[in-house]
Amino acid sequence: MLAAYEATVNDAFVLAWKVASCSIANMVELARKDHQEQEGRRPSLVDEAYAALKEAIRNTAFPPGYQGSEQEIAVRLGMSRTPVHEAIIRLQEDGLVRVLAKRGVLICPLAPEDIREIYEVLIAIEAMAAELLAALPEPERIAASDELEAANAEMDAALAQDDLRRWADADDRFHRLLVERCGNGRLRRVAQTVTDQAHRARMLTLKLRSRPSGAAASHRRILAAIRAGDVAQAQLEARAHRVGARDELVPLIKDIGLRHM
Numbered sequence: 221m222l223a224a225y226e227a228t229v230n231d232a233f234v235l236a237w238k239v240a241s242c243s244i245a246n247m248v249e250l251a252r253k254d255h256q257e258q259e260g261r262r263p264s265l266v267d268e269a270y271a272a273l274k275e276a277i278r279n280t281a282f283p284p285g286y287q288g289s290e291q292e293i294a295v296r297l298g299m300s301r302t303p304v305h306e307a308i309i310r311l312q313e314d315g316l317v318r319v320l321a322k323r324g325v326l327i328c329p330l331a332p333e334d335i336r337e338i339y340e341v342l343i344a345i346e347a348m349a350a351e352l353l354a355a356l357p358e359p360e361r362i363a364a365s366d367e368l369e370a371a372n373a374e375m376d377a378a379l380a381q382d383d384l385r386r387w388a389d390a391d392d393r394f395h396r397l398l399v400e401r402c403g404n405g406r407l408r409r410v411a412q413t414v415t416d417q418a419h420r421a422r423m424l425t426l427k428l429r430s431r432p433s434g435a436a437a438s439h440r441r442i443l444a445a446i447r448a449g450d451v452a453q454a455q456l457e458a459r460a461h462r463v464g465a466r467d468e469l470v471p472l473i474k475d476i477g478l479r480h481m
Contacts, residue, residue, distance in 0.1 A: 269299050269307035277316050277327055278419050284329035293325060314413045332473045335421050338414045339466035343459055345399060345411045350442055350458035352402040354451045364401035365447045368394055372439045379433065384426050391432075392419050394439055398458070421469065429472060438464070 263271070273293065276282045282293070294304040308325055311317045318326045330338075353364055374390035392415075399411045438461045445454035 265303035266306040269303040280423050282327050286327040289324040336470045338417050341414045343462040347455045347459035349399045349402040351455040354446045354454035375436045
């Protein structure tokens with residue numbers, strides 16, 4: 221049984237590397253467009269490098285434990301070294317990379333205990349975000365709910381086609397919107413790093429977990445409470461949803477023997 225688990229884990233990492241070889245250029249372009257849309261301006265080269273490298277880390281194109289020089293990373297991103305250097309400094313502040321003196325850059329791995337702590341932070345943040353969303357004036361609340369519902373519909377469509385990567389992207393979008401639309405900018409900034417780290421763990425274990433058929437239904441319960449302006453129920457449903465994810469993911473990581481990811 222352990223051998224079968226190890227083979228599955230190895231397959232997941234091999235898949236990550238195969239995807240990396242053909243997707244980093246796409247990630248650069250998508251990150252550039254996404255950053256421009258969010259900021260409402262043309263991003264600088266440093267902004268583009270930061271967004272592209274973070275996206276590559278989030279989606280395991282640069283997997284946990286990867287170590288390389290700034291020049292190597294710049295080549296893989298198709299960018300010049302100077303903006304990549306500045307981006308790496310920002311990502312180190314985010315806790316996603318570590319700069320090693322004379323040894324390049326390390327993509328910080330996460331231990332099972334790190335994942336547990338990350339989810340505990342997310343539980344608190346998203347429960348509060350759902351509460352704040354449900355307390356917004358009705359026009360803002362409904363507009364945010366419509367966006368969340370669109371992300372949830374994308375999850376359903378992706379799962380119907382067995383496209384787990386597309387499902388994970390839509391799920392990530394739902395959770396980001398939940399925090400971004402709650403009206404608290406500080407909460408959003410606190411959530412950013414732990415959300416990136418949780419997404420990376422989810423991508424690495426996507427094919428090892430049970431089919432995520434219940435996630436969209438759980439999201440719908442959160443949405444129903446937000447639409448109704450039921451503050452207490454929205455907080456309760458959002459908390460229960462992330463608690464369930466933590467209680468599935470952390471034991472799985474431990475059971476299959478992953479010490480770092």
